[in-house]
Amino acid sequence: MHITVVGTGYVGLVTGVGLATIGHRVTCLDIDKEKVTRLQSGEVPIYEPGLAELMREKMAQELLTFTTNAQEAYARGKVVFIAVGTPSNPDGSANLTYITQVCAEIGMYARQDMIVVTKSTVPVGTNDYIKETIERHLCSDVAISMASNPEFLREGSGVHDFFQGDRIVIGTADEPTAGVLEELFKPLEIPIFKTDIRSAEMIKYASNAFLATKISFINEISNICEKLHANIEDVAAGMGLDKRIGSQFLKAGIGYGGSCFPKDTDALVQIAGNVKHDFQLLKAVIEVNNKQQTSLVQKAKQLMDLSGKRIAMLGLAFKPNTDDMREAPSLVIADQLLTEGADVVAYDPQAKENAKLLLPHIQYVGSIDEAISEADAVFLVTEWDEIKQYPLEQYVELMRQPVIFDGRNCFELERVRQYALDYYSIGRVPVLRRQISV
Ligand code: UDX
Numbered sequence: 053m054h055i056t057v058v059g060t061g062y063v064g065l066v067t068g069v070g071l072a073t074i075g076h077r078v079t080c081l082d083i084d085k086e087k088v089t090r091l092q093s094g095e096v097p098i099y100e101p102g103l104a105e106l107m108r109e110k111m112a113q114e115l116l117t118f119t120t121n122a123q124e125a126y127a128r129g130k131v132v133f134i135a136v137g138t139p140s141n142p143d144g145s146a147n148l149t150y151i152t153q154v155c156a157e158i159g160m161y162a163r164q165d166m167i168v169v170t171k172s173t174v175p176v177g178t179n180d181y182i183k184e185t186i187e188r189h190l191c192s193d194v195a196i197s198m199a200s201n202p203e204f205l206r207e208g209s210g211v212h213d214f215f216q217g218d219r220i221v222i223g224t225a226d227e228p229t230a231g232v233l234e235e236l237f238k239p240l241e242i243p244i245f246k247t248d249i250r251s252a253e254m255i256k257y258a259s260n261a262f263l264a265t266k267i268s269f270i271n272e273i274s275n276i277c278e279k280l281h282a283n284i285e286d287v288a289a290g291m292g293l294d295k296r297i298g299s300q301f302l303k304a305g306i307g308y309g310g311s312c313f314p315k316d317t318d319a320l321v322q323i324a325g326n327v328k329h330d331f332q333l334l335k336a337v338i339e340v341n342n343k344q345q346t347s348l349v350q351k352a353k354q355l356m357d358l359s360g361k362r363i364a365m366l367g368l369a370f371k372p373n374t375d376d377m378r379e380a381p382s383l384v385i386a387d388q389l390l391t392e393g394a395d396v397v398a399y400d401p402q403a404k405e406n407a408k409l410l411l412p413h414i415q416y417v418g419s420i421d422e423a424i425s426e427a428d429a430v431f432l433v434t435e436w437d438e439i440k441q442y443p444l445e446q447y448v449e450l451m452r453q454p455v456i457f458d459g460r461n462c463f464e465l466e467r468v469r470q471y472a473l474d475y476y477s478i479g480r481v482p483v484l485r486r487q488i489s490v
Pocket of ligand 1: 267300
């Protein structure tokens with residue numbers, strides 16, 4: 053099948069490469085000339101494990117091409133996937149500027165009947181708006197059918213999730229359109245769930261809001277555990293064994309970040325508000341998350357004066373295996389540390405360049421060793437394998453004072469107790485140096 057994917061951001065690129073891999077002929081369209089030139093030369097502009105290799109392979113087989121030429125791209129695709137960004141407006145609602153531009157172009161250049169599939173996360177009801185906007189710009193006598201096919205790709209595992217996802221959701225207004233998409237995704241052998249368009253749009257928001265709720269819930273439990281001297285890791289493990297609860301997304305930490313959860317939870321509160329529903333539970337989830345991002349520095353402030361201290365931050369990306377800094381808890385933590393007058397030295401295996409744009413006032417180094425040398429305290433912010441596997445004796449060896457604030461519970465307490473470290477983590481009792489000397 054000939055497919056056009058509009059937008060070569062994270063979602064569009066993984067989708068385009070994935071669809072080419074299951075045998076479709078895919079044209080990826082983007083307005084960013086520089087990005088398209090890089091993609092045409094086989095370069096992936098984001099860090100995503102496994103994506104570059106697969107992309108080059110599909111380009112070599114001529115199943116995947118990149119272009120800035122809208123006319124050509126829409127002339128080819130019988131199925132068009134919209135995967136452009138829907139950033140947040142200042143009030144939290146989704147900004148549909150890019151979607152609207154794409155609709156106008158599809159209308160102008162569509163020359164055959166077309167299925168337009170919305171991958172971008174859009175407020176419930178937006179597919180009606182997309183159809184109307186395309187039809188208003190139509191220059192030929194062609195029929196436009198709409199479908200909503202939300203993405204559930206995690207950054208850092210996007211390629212895996214495309215091929216091994218738990219479900220594919222297809223929302224359409226008619227069975228023939230759903231049938232075409234079912235056929236298109238068939239080679240993936242992933243369960244397909246068919247529904248109406250509005251329900252499909254809502255599934256995306258409800259799924260992300262539910263996962264965010266799970267995280268804020270466990271973070272609140274971790275705060276109570278700290279006060280009651282219980283251990284959040286054991287509490288979460290014990291809860292997760294109940295199949296109705298499940299063990300995933302019960303990892304307490306410094307709050308969720310990234311390009312989806314903060315944006316989509318805000319948008320769902322807005323969507324509910326528009327129909328006069330006060331989504332109190334989700335508002336609390338967001339509030340808990342905002343507070344949780346500040347909790348580690350609050351803890352540190354109670355224990356030491358941070359002013360003038362050399363503080364190392366290990367990990368900056370919003371989670372491991374990505375260079376994405378959007379809504380990363382590290383942004384809040386670095387700001388707090390700077391406000392306290394600390395000297396912040398940071399290391400991240402991939403996110404340094406993106407971080408520099410958002411955090412220009414901290415120092416960046418190229419290794420964990422450099423970051424922690426002579427530091428008065430270390431903040432563990434992202435649980436990269438490199439950080440989890442770094443030998444604990446090095447902290448004792450290199451730091452001025454071996455004090456660790458671990459926002460991701462990277463280490464077992466039993467292990468930490470073998471070293472002369474002061475170790476504060478999330479939802480667990482602290483390990484203190486004086487305990488090992490008695
Ligand atoms: C998420 C959804 O998982 C995906 O289905 C959706 O389509 C896009 O949003 P992503 O943002 O890439 O994907 O990351 P994810 O792995 O879900 O993590 C999101 C945030 O939650 C990260 O900041 C992570 O550190 C945090 N998190 C996750 C926790 O704090 N605890 C957990 O148990 C799980």
